[in-house]
Each structure stands twice: as C-alpha cells, then as structure tokens.
Amino acid sequence: MALGDDSSPASYIHKVQHLIEKCMTFGMSMEECMEALAKRADVQPVVTSTVWKELEKENKEFFDQYKQWRLAKGSAGSS
Known part of the structure; x- marks a missing residue:
C-alpha cells in the first residue's frame, strides 16, 4: 500500500x-x-477501478449526471 503510514485498509480506501x-x-x-x-499516487489501477465502481453503485444518480456532464462538456469543446 502507498499513500502514507496509516495503512489500514479502510483509511487507504478512503x-x-x-x-x-x-x-x-x-x-x-x-x-x-x-x-x-x-502515476502520481502509486495507486494500482485495479484499486482505483474497484473503488470507483463501488462509488457508482452507491451513488448511481450522481454518476449518471456526471457522465452526462462529461458528454456535454466534450461536445461543447469540439465545436
């Protein structure tokens, strides 16, 4: 585990x-x-992916809105 000395799994995930x-x-x-x-925090991609997916499960509505915002932001920047 990276990210400092207080390396309990819960604090790492947090x-x-x-x-x-x-x-x-x-x-x-x-x-x-x-x-x-x-690259910047020495976090294994599988850890980031797992935490992200759990956050998505717990906050589906927020992530749906976030994805829509990213799509709108991307299409606005390309015109």
Missing part, C-alpha cells in the same frame, strides 16, 4: 476515494483517473 473525487473535479473519466493515480 484516501483513494478522496483522490477519485479530486480527479472528478477535473472532469476525468475512470480510465483517466486510474492512469493519473497510478
């Missing part, structure tokens, strides 16, 4: 969740977030 939330403020997809956290 830190990964916080980093995912940061990625989302930049409008990143799950894949972009996985790549960024692997």
Whole structure:
C-alpha cells in the first residue's frame, strides 16, 4: 500500500476515494483517473477501478449526471 503510514485498509480506501473525487473535479473519466493515480499516487489501477465502481453503485444518480456532464462538456469543446 502507498499513500502514507496509516495503512489500514479502510483509511487507504478512503484516501483513494478522496483522490477519485479530486480527479472528478477535473472532469476525468475512470480510465483517466486510474492512469493519473497510478502515476502520481502509486495507486494500482485495479484499486482505483474497484473503488470507483463501488462509488457508482452507491451513488448511481450522481454518476449518471456526471457522465452526462462529461458528454456535454466534450461536445461543447469540439465545436
């Protein structure tokens, strides 16, 4: 495990969740977030993916809206 010395599984997952939330403020997809956290925070992509998917299950409505926002943002930028 990376991300500091308090390496209980729960605190590690909480830190990964916080980093995912940061990625989302930049409008990143799950894949972009996985790549960024692997490079910058030494988080295995499978960990990021697993935490992301669990967050999606718990917050389906939010993630649906997030995906719509990303699509709208992408199409607005390409015109």
